Every structure is written in C-alpha cells, then in structure tokens.
Amino acid sequence: xxxxxxxxxxxxxxxxxxxxxxxxxxxxxxxxxxxxxxxxxxxxxxxxxxxxxxxxxxxxxxxxxxxxxxxxxxxxxxxxxxxxxxxxxxxxxxxxxxxxxx
Amino acid sequence: xxxxxxxxxxxxxxxxxxxxxxxxxxxxxxxxxxxxxxxxxxxxxxxxxxxxxxxxxxxxxxxxxxxxxxxxxxxxxxxxxxxxxxxxxxxxxxxxxxxxxxxxxxxxxxxxxxxxxxxxxxxxxxxxxxxxxxxxxxxxxxxxxxxxxxxxxxxxxxxxxxxxxxxxxxxxxxxxxxxxxxxxxxxxxxxxxxxxxxxxxxxxxxxxxxxxxxxxxxxxxxxxxxxxxxxxxxxxxxxxxxxxxxxxxxxxxxxxxxxxxxxxxxxxxxxxxxxxxxxxxxxxxxxxxxxxxxxxxxxxxxxxxxxxxxxxxxxxxxxxxxxxxxxxxxxxxxxxxxxxxxxxxxxxxxxxxxxxxxxxxxxxxxxxxxxxxxxxxxxxxxxxxxxxxxxxxxxxxxxxxxxxxxxxxxxxxxxxxxxxxxxxxxxxxxxxxxxxxxxxxxxxxxxxxxxxxxxxxxxxxxxxxxxxxxxxxxxxxxxxxxxxxxxxxxxxxxxxxxxxxxxxxxxxxxxxxxxxxxxxxxxxxxxxxxxxxxxx
Numbered sequence: 001x002x003x004x005x006x007x008x009x010x011x012x013x014x015x016x017x018x019x020x021x022x023x024x025x026x027x028x029x030x031x032x033x034x035x036x037x038x039x040x041x042x043x044x045x046x047x048x049x050x051x052x053x054x055x056x057x058x059x060x061x062x063x064x065x066x067x068x069x070x071x072x073x074x075x076x077x078x079x080x081x082x083x084x085x086x087x088x089x090x091x092x093x094x095x096x097x098x099x100x101x102x
Numbered sequence: 103x104x105x106x107x108x109x110x111x112x113x114x115x116x117x118x119x120x121x122x123x124x125x126x127x128x129x130x131x132x133x134x135x136x137x138x139x140x141x142x143x144x145x146x147x148x149x150x151x152x153x154x155x156x157x158x159x160x161x162x163x164x165x166x167x168x169x170x171x172x173x174x175x176x177x178x179x180x181x182x183x184x185x186x187x188x189x190x191x192x193x194x195x196x197x198x199x200x201x202x203x204x205x206x207x208x209x210x211x212x213x214x215x216x217x218x219x220x221x222x223x224x225x226x227x228x229x230x231x232x233x234x235x236x237x238x239x240x241x242x243x244x245x246x247x248x249x250x251x252x253x254x255x256x257x258x259x260x261x262x263x264x265x266x267x268x269x270x271x272x273x274x275x276x277x278x279x280x281x282x283x284x285x286x287x288x289x290x291x292x293x294x295x296x297x298x299x300x301x302x303x304x305x306x307x308x309x310x311x312x313x314x315x316x317x318x319x320x321x322x323x324x325x326x327x328x329x330x331x332x333x334x335x336x337x338x339x340x341x342x343x344x345x346x347x348x349x350x351x352x353x354x355x356x357x358x359x360x361x362x363x364x365x366x367x368x369x370x371x372x373x374x375x376x377x378x379x380x381x382x383x384x385x386x387x388x389x390x391x392x393x394x395x396x397x398x399x400x401x402x403x404x405x406x407x408x409x410x411x412x413x414x415x416x417x418x419x420x421x422x423x424x425x426x427x428x429x430x431x432x433x434x435x436x437x438x439x440x441x442x443x444x445x446x447x448x449x450x451x452x453x454x455x456x457x458x459x460x461x462x463x464x465x466x467x468x469x470x471x472x473x474x475x476x477x478x479x480x481x482x483x484x485x486x487x488x489x490x491x492x493x494x495x496x497x498x499x500x501x502x503x504x505x506x507x508x509x510x511x512x513x514x515x516x517x518x519x520x521x522x523x524x525x526x527x528x529x530x531x532x533x534x535x536x537x538x539x540x541x542x543x544x545x546x547x548x549x550x551x552x553x554x555x556x557x558x559x560x561x562x563x564x565x566x567x568x569x570x571x572x573x574x575x576x577x578x579x580x581x582x583x584x585x586x587x588x589x590x591x592x593x594x595x596x597x598x599x600x601x602x603x604x605x606x607x608x609x610x611x612x613x614x615x616x617x618x619x620x621x622x623x624x625x626x627x628x629x630x631x632x633x634x635x636x637x638x
Binding site for chain 1: 210211213214305306307320346349350352353419421422424425426428429436440443444445446447448450452455456457458459460461462463465466467469471474475477478479481482485492494495496497498499500501502504537538552553554555578
C-alpha cells in the first residue's frame with residue numbers, strides 16, 4: 001500500500017508549483033494513494049535486464065540546413081503576454097529578497 | 103439536394119467538382135446545424151461563421167478555376183477542398199483561440215498556424231470552428247473541460263467519450279463530415295467508439311505535432327474523425343508527412359492510395375481474403391461489458407466468414423499497461439505543463455508580487471482537478487528517490503509492452519482486432535468520483551500509444567442501443583492496410599440493419615428552454631435516479 005502523507009502531498013504540490021486548497025490537498029492525498037496502489041503491480045515484473053523505451057520510432061539526428069527562416073515578430077510573440085514593457089516580457093523578480101532566490 | 107449535412111466528405115468532393123453544390127452552400131448548411139444544436143450538445147467552443155464562409159468562397163474560386171483549366175487541374179485539388187471541418191481546441195489556428203479546454207489558456211490567441219492547420223488550408227478545407235475537449239486532453243468523458251461537458255448525440259444524459267469528445271460528437275451529429283482530434287491514450291478512438299463513428303490514431307511520427315498543445319510528447323498523435331473509412335483516409339492523407347518543425351515527424355512516404363479506397367462494397371470486402379487477424383485474449387477480460395465483447399466477436403466472425411484467418415494471440419503484458427501509462431503520461435505532462443507560468447501567455451495572477459507565490463496562485467487557479475492530479479502524479483514519479491521505482495520502471499515495462507506487439511507482427515499477422523472501449527457511452531458523472539474507474543476506459547487503447555502503433559476504431563453495431571467500436575491495430579506505418587480492412591468491414595456489413603440507425607438526438611434546437619449538458623448533468627445529479635437510463 002502506498003503511504004503518501006499529507007506532508008508529502010504538500011511537498012509535491014510545491015515542487016509542481018501548484019497552489020492547492022486544504023480541500024484539494026485532502027482529496028488528493030486519498031486519490032494519489034489509491035492511484036499509486038495501482039502501480040504496485042509493476043513490482044511483480046523482473047525488468048533488471050530490460051532497456052527502457054523513451055521513443056518508439058527509431059529516428060536519430062535528423063539535421064536541417066542552417067538557414068534563416070521567417071519567424072514571429074517581437075510584437076506577435078509578445079501579444080499574449082500578461083505584462084510587457086516595450087519589446088520585453090515583464091517577469092517577476094527572482095533575485096534578491098524573499099525565499100525565491102535561486 | 104435534401105440535406106447537405108448527411109453527405110460524406112467524398113460525396114461532397116464529387117458534387118463540388120461537378121458544380122452541383124458550392125462550398126458556400128455546404129458550409130452554410132453545416133454552420134446552421136452546429137449553431138442550432140450547440141446549446142444542447144456543447145460540442146463547439148468556438149464557431150467561426152464569417153471566417154468559414156470566407157474560406158468557402160475561396161474554395162469555390164479554387165474549384166471554379168480548376169474546372170476552367172480542365173480535368174487534370176480538378177483532380178490535382180485535394181478532395182477536402184471546400185469541405186467543412188472541425189478542429190479540437192488545442193490545434194493552433196492563427197488569430198483564433200486555443201484553450202485546450204483549460205481556464206489557464208482562456209483569452210490566448212494563437213500567433214501562428216499549426217502544421218496540421220497549414221496543411222488543411224493548403225488542401226482547401228473549411229475550418230468551421232474549435233471543438234470541446236477534456237482539459238489538456240486528460241480525460242475519457244469530456245467532463246473535464248473547463249467550459250462544461252459535451253453530450254453524446256445518441257443519448258444526451260451520457261458522455262461522448264474523451265478527450266476529443268467535441269470533435270466526435272460534432273461528426274456524429276452531422277455538424278461536420280470530418281474533424282481533427284488528438285490521441286495520447288485513446289482520446290480519438292474511445293470517443294469515436296462511444297459516438298458510433300470512425301476515429302484513427304496514426305503511427306507516432308506520422309503527423310506533425312507542431313502547433314498542437316502538448317500533453318505527453320512521446321505518446322501524442324493527431325488524427326481524423328469521420329463517418330466512414332474513406333473520409334478518415336482522405337483526412338489522414340491531408341495532414342500526414344514529415345515536417346521540419348517537428349523533429350519527431352518521420353520521413354516516411356504518405357501513400358496516395360489513401361485517396362483511393364474502394365467505392366464498391368464487394369470490391370472492398372475482397373481485401374479480407376487471406377488476411378491474418380490476431381485476437382488478443384487479454385482484451386476480453388474483467389470490466390468488459392458482455393454486449394461490447396459480443397459485438398466485437400461478431401465483427402471478427404464476419405471477417406472470418408469473408409475470408410480472413412483469425413487466430414487468438416496473447417499480449418501478455420497487457421495487464422501492466424494501465425499502471426505503465428499512468429506513470430509515463432503524467433510524468434511527461436508535468437514537464438510539458440511547467441510552461442504555464444503566467445509570464446509568457448495565459449492566466450496570470452500577480453497579486454502577491456512574490457514570484458513563487460504568484461506561480462502557485464496562477465497554476466492553482468488555472469488548472470482543473472484532473473490536470474492537477476496528473477501533474478502531481480508526474481512530479482512525484484519524477485522526483486528524487488522515486489525516479490527509478492516509477493518512471494524508469496515504467497519505461498522498461500513499456501519495452502515489454504511494445505515487444506508483445508512486435509511478436510505479433512513478426513508472426514505475420516496483418517492486424518490485431520480488439521474492443522476499443524470496455525463499455526458503451528456511460529452516464530455523465532458516473533466515473534467522476536473515481537479517477538481509476540475513468541482511467542480504465544482507456545485500458546484497450548493506451549497500450550497502442552505506448553508502442554507507437556496506429557489504431558482505428560470503427561462502428562460495429564450497438565449494445566443497449568448505444569454504439570460499440572471495433573479497434574483495428576496495425577504495425578507501424580500500416581494505416582493504409584488498416585483502413586482497407588476497415589473499409590472491407592464496412593463492405594461486408596453495408597446491409598446490416600444497425601447501419602441505418604442514427605443518433606437519437608438530432609432534432610435539437612437552440613430554444614432557450616433546451617438544457618445545456620451542464621444543466622442536464624446537474625439535474626441528473628440532483629435527481630434520485632442514478633441509473634441514467636432515460637432520454638433527456
């Protein structure tokens with residue numbers, strides 16, 4: 001049986017940058033444990049010598065010509081921005097002050 | 103012409119080229135039905151009336167010009183020229199919305215066309231609008247849309263399947279002859295099955311994913327919905343092929359024979375003679391409705407009678423599919439959805455002024471419950487200490503699941519036949535409280551995505567008055583032979599009585615007293631009867 005605690009759920013939510021309500025955290029604790037229980041079936045399979053599959057079609061290193069192609073203008077690229085300043089996106093300050101500094 | 107909306111796309115092509123009907127008239131007829139029924143069905147999140155009519159005028163001009171030049175020019179047009187189409191609302195259409203069924207993308211305007219859109223424009227298809235879907239394509243009922251559920255045209259109290267539920271319902275209700283969906287674990291095939299139409303998930307790499315909102319990048323594919331195999335083949339032809347903008351799109355030839363599936367039922371049926379069809383015993387186990395299993399076995403028996411050789415096979419790792427998929431897909435989604443940060447586009451809550459807090463608020467408010475659940479699962483499966491136990495383990499089991507299928511192709515089978523969905527369309531709300539019950543809806547379709555294979559669901563009759571889908575699974579790049587088999591099955595069942603049955607709910611109006619699916623669902627939940635058996 002999976003035993004993800006409430007603190008674990010809160011930790012994962014923080015890693016995932018999801019702001020969850022008390023009610024959501026409580027519901028997810030039960031649901032995630034129930035879903036994780038379904039995963040235990042995989043432990044019955046011996047996969048020690050099995051290579052992992054990340055992609056199913058065997059394509060490797062498709063190269064293209066290094067030529068200039070038309071792309072979005074700055075205005076087009078910024079048109080959906082919640083906040084912009086001239087030709088730039090306004091991003092929240094991440095350095096200095098607060099716990100957010102990397 | 104009685105009702106233009108009852109025509110298939112290939113019938114429209116012939117009438118457009120002969121000049122018997124204009125794209126203007128076709129587009130107007132389909133717009134009228136879509137607009138009239140959308141209150142009751144909620145299949146569309148956006149209908150582009152003016153733009154669609156302008157595209158229709160342009161198509162009519164192209165056709166007139168080609169007719170003037172002669173037969174060769176006319177034949178050089180793509181069969182979709184002038185034909186109305188719907189696109190799932192995660193396909194970018196320049197200047198239009200692409201909500202992906204989520205609040206976090208409300209108000210977002212796509213600044214470019216997806217490759218699929220560009221190819222459809224090049225073909226001359228008329229984009230009628232954008233269809234409803236489970237948020238970020240996560241779901242099997244269309245109830246996880248932030249814009250309300252879509253109803254099933256066969257029974258308005260039931261789901262159309264998902265995630266591409268709007269695209270499926272729109273085709274089943276004759277709003278468009280064809281539409282585009284995406285399929286990560288069954289999101290084209292399962293709604294096609296539940297709505298009684300054809301839905302095809304191509305080989306991974308067949309169709310460019312450029313400009314499609316990503317869910318799980320190693321599993322996502324774009325594909326067609328249609329009411330018959332020929333139309334599905336025509337639409338697949340239009341959107342397939344290598345695209346420099348998607349490094350995972352494969353340089354594999356797109357066969358022009360897709361445009362020439364047999365017209366005659368007898369000729370089509372002839373394809374079955376000598377074909378070897380595998381029937382995987384693991385696909386007929388617990389949770390399968392007896393009526394569904396019966397229809398699928400009858401379909402396979404009919405193919406056998408028409409000359410196919412049917413043998414039971416084993417895909418021994420099938421039972422591990424669900425767990426494997428629900429590790430890999432959430433892991434990929436948690437990475438892909440990290441981009442929704444309230445900075446570049448989409449919902450943005452900057453009230454706190456502190457970046458982590460704003461990030462949490464934006465994503466907490468923008469994503470719905472299923473998306474949050476999957477981001478949580480994926481983040482956990484990829485987190486330090488659990489990566490090997492979950493994600494790496496799942497990728498190894500994926501190898502075994504793919505090897506099961508490889509063994510079937512190595513044994514010389516032409517295709518695998520199986521149920522598409524273990525159940526017919528279920529009542530709205532029936533699986534919303536239990537995520538695992540919802541996930542089981544895709545038990546027969548998700549192994550196909552994990553192996554990167556093509557699969558198509560085709561109508562195979564009814565159970566309890568609701569459509570059952572037969573799934574045909576093929577080897578990589580075998581879409582043409584899969585569709586020939588699908589067309590052959592249409593040929594041998596052309597005179598079956600169920601072929602004449604139609605969705606029950608086609609007389610819908612936009613009368614304000616007509617309940618929307620969300621109102622109907624609320625009434626259903628409020629009512630004492632939880633059986634959901636009655637028609638609305």
